[in-house]
Amino acid sequence: MRIFVFFSLSLAFGFSAFAADEPSVGEKLFALQIKKIFLDKCVSCHGADQTEIAGGLDMRTREALLKGGETYGTEVLIPHNGRKSFLYVATTRAEPGYEMPPKEAEQLTTEEQNWIRQWIDLGSPWPSVKMVEHIQNLYAQGKTVATTGGLADEWTNRRYQSEDLWAYRPLQVEQVPASAHPVDWFIDRKLQQMELTAAPAANARDLARRLSFGLTGLPPNTQSGWPTVSEFSAAYERDPDKAVTNYVADLLATRQYGEQFARQWLDVARYADTAGFANDYARPNAWRYRDYVVRAFNQDKPYTQFVQEQIAGDELESATSESRIATGFLRMGPWEQTGMSVFRVTRQQWLDDITDSVGQTFLAHSLQCAKCHDHKFDPIPTRDYYRMMAVFSTTQFAEIDTPFLPNENKTGFKQASKWIQNKIAAYANQRDSLNQKIAKLKKSENGVAQIGDNGLDPGDENSLARIKKNIARHTWEREKTEPIAYSVYTGNTIQRVKVNSRVVVPANPWNKGNLEKDTILTGGDAYAAGDPVTPGALSAAESLGQMSMSPFPTEKGQRRLALANWITSESNPLTARVMVNRVWSWHFGQGIAGNPNNFGGTGKPPSHPELLDYLANWFINNGWSVKKLNSLILTSRAYRRSTQHHDLQTLLKKDPNQGFYAAFHPRRLTAEEFRDAMLAVSTELNPAVGGVPCRPDINSEVAMQPRQIMGGTASVYEPDPLPEQRNRRSIYTEKIRGLRDPFMELFNQPGPDRSCELRETSTVAPQALTLMNADEVQDRSLAFAARLIREHETDLAIIQEAFRIALGRQPTAAELGQCMTHWKSCTKRELSTHHEPPHYPTEIVRTVMAEKTGEPYNFVEFMPNFESYVPDLQPSQTDPRTRGLAQVCLVILNLNEFAYLD
């Protein structure tokens, strides 16, 4: 635990020769070490709550310790006999069932255990509070941090190891020689210190793929107008620096750049198109926030403005439609209020959620820990948590009229509206005939009703409830094509029983409802109001970062605007570091500081702090331009290195965690890149930007599977009818919290409920099953084959093109031979194979369990999209040669070389 003050006993002995009123060694040990260990690790169970003292052992005083507890009495503390005292034994974890502290992650270090033993050996002295303070003032190492103050003085006065406070200090900017690339200046210096040599530069093909995927999420050689791999290679051979600079500039100018960066930002923001939980209601206008993020990156909006708009776009003086849409960020987490939930509780759930998300997203601080107690490791008092929460206590949800911008994509509106309309109409028909049937059969119920007393089939009753619910759901969903922003306003909190339709802004937001009282909630309990607080932010960043400060407004003031200004202040030590570190991590697969969402003492400290500070300062001085930052990072030699190091043994030995950038880290494509790349090589990808979420083909069994929601079953998932509607980039597919696309899940797309700081990669066999067998991949292979045959004549040229498009290189002679042979044999088999065109029913019979009977019942659901559904290219539409080639293409899409970026 780095926050502990490491104070060696020998040092303590060094002072023991002083005058008589000089504290004894034991007293010093207590004041400097033992007291803190007890407070941090023991007292929460042994004394803090007097009504529930674990094992009857109270550790708040020496007397109580001497008395002992239920299991161990006077043997807990035997002064002058540390080795026998159970207090010491328990910390060594030698006594089964009595390992203390119980949580292994909190176990004491050997040094700490020895302090306890030595303190007991020295007679276990327990100096007065005043004496402790005196000793600490004289001898304690480490640094106290000025904050708004903890719940207890011990916390307020505690000391931190200097290196744990790096994130709060002002940027320390080193001078870099004008001739040097700043990234390489710092990286190479460390390599020299480590006596490591760097890998050579990557070859042009690898670099082109790395840059193209890194900046756009798409493979090179698939987009017209972009430089091809061979064009880049030729330029790279002439002048590598210039070639990279130009290629980066070209890619930054594409629309796909904004999509790739938005996708990464939305991982942090947890974007989804539905609300989650029991109803998983649509959030019909959330897509406008997603597109806002794409635009922001493409327009290279200064990061400060990007932050301000997401936190306080409605409160800005220059508020626009665009900035109002941006506030959707505040509502990205899962949330619902049903008749079964208690509003005070769900409101608090959101307040906690947004406080923590703003902390993680913009300040790289997981604040959740400070909800119930002062932060155990970081200088974040509970008071700061509730001050930050107070910023949001006047923030209210609403779906607000907000005109469409000229650059918002409305082409999907017609299809989206049509489907919803058809769906509602079909349900209404079913409802009407059910109602007629029910009107005929219904008997009035008196007294205690038994099943059937009302004359109705319980299945019909269930169906009616389900239909009504789904009509209501789709009616809300209809608003996705309306000029409405998924947004917030500032005002009183109005108690709501349930939220199952659009909420509008009241005429006077301060009229109805209550202005929430801002207090600490003791133990995080929504009903346990403690000390009042006023809006504010992280006080440690203010004091250590020497921030220029202005107080936050209270009452009806613009609290979020104040927070946005606080975060984007140039003197805020966290903000620029956080974003620079994110961008770095998106390119290198790891941050300079290892946890992009956590710069606190428990996060991985920066491997190259000077570089992080340099880049943060550079970012600020370059207008907070993310595009410029990208150019700077990507033109470095560190980024351009090969993944293959000539001396792997030495590298692994000296840098086992590969944190020094001697070689580039290879990475697998993300889930979205996988799908998009397959669509790109087959030329099926519709490059349109933005718009209402599209519904691609997903695994049909998952699509058709009934999904329980509160009071019924959600409508079946129907893909959009036309290929160009379905085959959009993955960022534009509908993100349904209760129905995730299994392909995306399988390839490590994070769930949308928690902020994801960096993607994980796992390799599991079901990925192989899906990439070999899924209809969606088979379809891509066939379309890829058809495209190749359409565009090229000879077999040789076709295979060469397949490699060039998918892998950015020419096949070797051996590869060519193997693929040709495979193609021939597949084609031969296809000659005798007949393929029926697929048939798509427009109705589906679904089986669910009736609540009233506990028995299954069937119902029929209409699927309007399948009336006009046009499948992607199918085997029945192609000749044997194409189908044979499709199997070669399938293999190519499964190659490690396709899946990994070197």
Next chain:
Amino acid sequence: MQITNRQHLHATPDRRDFLYGLGASLGSVALSSLLQAEEDGSPSNRATETVHHPARAKRCIFLMLEGGPSHLDTFDPKPELNQRHLQEFTRSGKQQSAMSSGKRYFVKSPFDFIKAGECGADINSTFEHLQTCVDDICFYRGAFVESVNHPTACYHVNTGNRFGGDPALGAWVTYGLGTDNNNLPGFVVLPRTSYPQGGAANWSNGFFPAQYQGTPLRPEGSPILDLNPPARITRERQRDNLDLLAALNRAHLAQRPGRSDLEARLNSYELAYRMQTEVPDILDLEGESAATLQMYGIGQTKTEPFGRKCLLARRLIEKGVRFVQIYSGNWDSHDYIQRAHGSLIRAVDQPIAALLKDLKQRGLLKDTLVVCCGEFGRTPDNGQRSGGKSYGRDHNADAMAMWFAGGGTKAGHTIGATDEIGAKAVECRHHIRDVHVTLLHLLGLDDNRLTYYHAGRFKQLSQFGGQVINELIS
């Protein structure tokens, strides 16, 4: 502070991320001893069974009766409700939701109860088969949760976190213990065709790597998604495709020494190919005797769906799967509870009894922990329904139906109690987190030591720690 997860190192494409097939073949705790063995140069094929402490159970079958089965109408009879039947009921408290407001009345149980077995356990007489197993069961009446909403309560019972997003119990167990079969996942879910509220997040890997996610074996269609290629691609053609793929991948790998990630991915295709025969073998009940099929109620419409799942669960654990969760439902009987619960009980009664007897006769029950519960219990009262009164019950987070069998639990006992109307657990009362801690304990895992570093702290199943309920342990 040096923070690393045993299993999981971020910085490099660590080979430990790639060793596994469908599931994690070795858990983190087991793995650390394996790696230790490797470093020592000793044989490294298997980790030891003992993990944090000697385990009472090696595996778990979790029967999830989703929807909120009524404890008052299954295993916790309240004669007092017969006295108060249809009398007005008033409830107060700060946490009022719409469900608990309005005019309410007491509802007696429409079921008959008997005292079964040598232990004299209380059980609804509709459980004709399970009543013969009660001497192997430990009934528990002391558990409570915090939410009366289905998805949040389901998340709570399944993952320890009401709001979802965290790893499920099965994921934690697999993380700790791994699986004994490299060709199968460590954590298998046998869902209903219709997924529960909250969906697949109920068996999520949460913040763990993906291999810890529960793998649903689907009751209809392809048991594992994309297990087989489209019908036009025969197994022989699949093999040809894989051969070409392997040849090209090997040539690529040869130029990239030390890339264990690429090698693992290459191997995963062969594992996938083997799974294509292994999974259907497990699902194929042909090899089971007619008597076994009959015992599980397979062949009768009413019991077949759940019976197949129970039999499958036994087959899976025999193959080395660590944690199997089976779903039944929907037990959300707000009305007509006699019909609804009656019918649901008849659907699961014979299969569950068969599972317990089958495990016992095969000597598996002693180290297989069987758990049965829902996400919450039900109220002793009900509100007005469609103009009249009906026998039904609302949601109750303060008491619930729960029992255990095998795996070191106290057979033939009923532990804990609810108050006289069954509204609240009062004796041996424990939060669901303590149940989680106890289940881990029985499996040889210590909740306080089974941690995973994520988002700034070491996370654990119980969230902030809990206690073992010793009363449940034999």
